[in-house]
Amino acid sequence: MSEIEQQLAEFNIRPTAMRMLVYQFIEQQQKAVSLSVIEDYFDKADRTTLYRTIKTFEEKAVVHQIDDGTGVAKYALCEPGCGCDIGLDLHLHFHCTHCNDTTCLTDHKIPKIKVPAGYIAENINLVVKGICDLCNRT
Amino acid sequence: MSEIEQQLAEFNIRPTAMRMLVYQFIEQQQKAVSLSVIEDYFDKADRTTLYRTIKTFEEKAVVHQIDDGTGVAKYALCEPGCGCDIGLDLHLHFHCTHCNDTTCLTDHKIPKIKVPAGYIAENINLVVKGICDLCNRT
DNA sequence: ACCAAAATGCACTAGTGTTGCAGCGATAAT
């Protein structure tokens, strides 16, 4: 039983070949990936399967969706304590307007936000846009 | 010379009939509006014209775009000092998961966010999701 | 081996955002 097979089992996901490959691919990335990026990488695989694989991962809190404002959803692995399993994605995300990459700033938590009286805050999406350190160096 | 005509003139926007109507419509709303909402309201008007009208408004900082995570862009009038003219939209936005409305919380400014060394923050998008006061009351 | 449930592949649909181009109207120069 492989490493990845075990990971998926812990999330109650049946470890099919495709799922293991997709999991591995996302795991290797240093940045959040969009569905089209995954499609390009697995060019032999069917779009729908990849789509539903991601949806399954999302439901089971293997990955979390990131909306960086570019109009396409991106995904990254959840980390222990990331809060995705209880519907809270507490860390902030950085979108580089230069290289277009989006990264999780896992250890930069979202500060306490005040909302007006009568409003109930349930979740917060915070995306910082700018230049990432890689683009900054060059 | 009408009120609205004057407003547009201040932004260096030629006050066509359509533009004045769209401006008036957005002004009347208490919430951010999507393009499709505008299309539904002006059902006789052409989609493209409305699209380009909004784009013009956005360029001239008459309105600012709001990405509330629903996948469709919404727009609301800029207010004096909202920072949209210099590319900074500093206040936070609230998206109600019950009524699906998105509102500007104009006087709730975004707190100072720290980013890792090497990163340059240029703009911040902060959307709070939850229940708005109207939905909360009922 | 067999069965039921789950996963996959294919085709197709919907919605948003965007562009090219031709016509029309307001504006400005002659």
Place this chain on the structure above:
DNA sequence: ATTATCGCTGCAACACTAGTGCATTTTGGT
């Protein structure tokens, strides 16, 4: 007043993402 110019409008078309229905294959359990 006539004309040339420019910007706005309307129509058509396209790109892309997201999502669904259904038939077929694969999987895991008995």
